[in-house]
Amino acid sequence: MTVIVVDSADQVAAQAADLVVEGLAGWSNPLLGVATGSSPLGLYAELAQRRSRGRLDLSGVRGFALDEYVGLGPSDSRSYAAFVRDRIESPLGLERGAIRVPAGDTADPAGYAADYDREIRASGGVHVQVLGIGTNGHIGFNEPYSSLGSRTRVVELTAATRLANARFFEHVDEVPRAAITQGIATISEARRLVLVAVGEEKAEAVAAAVEGPVTTRVPASALQLHADAVLVLDRAAASQLREH
Template identity: 50%
Template structure:
């Protein structure tokens, strides 16, 4: 695992955009997309590079991490809609090449299984962008999730629902359930890139990076992956005990070493 500490959330977005652009330049054809506040800066920077520098996503297949159960794809807070507003509508990704779990169907358990099969058939995702919650959830794998779990229906914690309530109109309840890629599913991607920004993520980042690998902090599963990059701003890094070493590693990279 490599930990990259940068001064600001904007710089974190630029580093993640560098990773994605570099992967595309070397032949990546599949991309995993996360929603939430932390990846937005990366999507904004990728859209700018598409608009101003010609970065192209044509022919790339994209796969979402998760989706609320019970929200139609047209709902403003469905992740199918959010990812389009945050990213897809600003680049040249074809709509038919953006895939996600269907949480609006009556048989969500079967839809979760089918989505997992779809991901496996697509082959390992080349780059999977990730965020984490204040409780260390990864995707919507809440604390207690099996480290080998597959795509399935999960019940959200009250903390996660409170954290996400700000995205919903006043009086509208955050759904109780989601379809999420499992931790085992996420680990199959070739390169995991987690971005976390802000003071509220500091405890989760420290637990994920320097704590034990544990279902109590699902994001700690990144420690088991052979190619994981964690990009954090100074606020999210403030509880890291080895922060000085991570900065030293970044400063002493060999030419062409990359992330």
């Protein structure tokens, strides 16, 4: 695990973008794993700016999203399919559908999750996986006490996660109660992991993931076992680290 600490959110985005571009370079069919939510927005914006300035061409990139709410179809503006379409594919100049997102409106979520996992493996695997981290140490929707060997599956969302995500809905009662998420083992098969974190509210989780034991209580601690995992943090997010 490598930890990079910089001074600002803009520097986090720039450093993470360098790592993503470097990790995708040289592959004939580069596969990018994308995370949704607020943490990676700066990274995606930085990549989009580089493209708009003619410094970057990602048109050949394909990939997979980490997760999707059960019950939300791709036309729902609150779905992660909509996030990927509007915040990633379009700004980065990717073809529509280049990033596969789990089908939240499938009639058989559990069966679909298993098929999605097999599809990632059949593709040859993700070259660079972008990650955020929750205040409880989750990655994707892998909440505390998720198995480190978990695969893509349906998970019940905790009350805390639903409350944290309520800002994207009119009321917390509208937040779905389940999601399809790649498992920790699935995520860990990517060749490079790039986790971004900004702000003091992430500091405790970051410290537990980096300097605490590898434990299911802190799912992001699994990154300690990865051969090429890089955390890019601003100073606030790194403020509880003792050795960095």
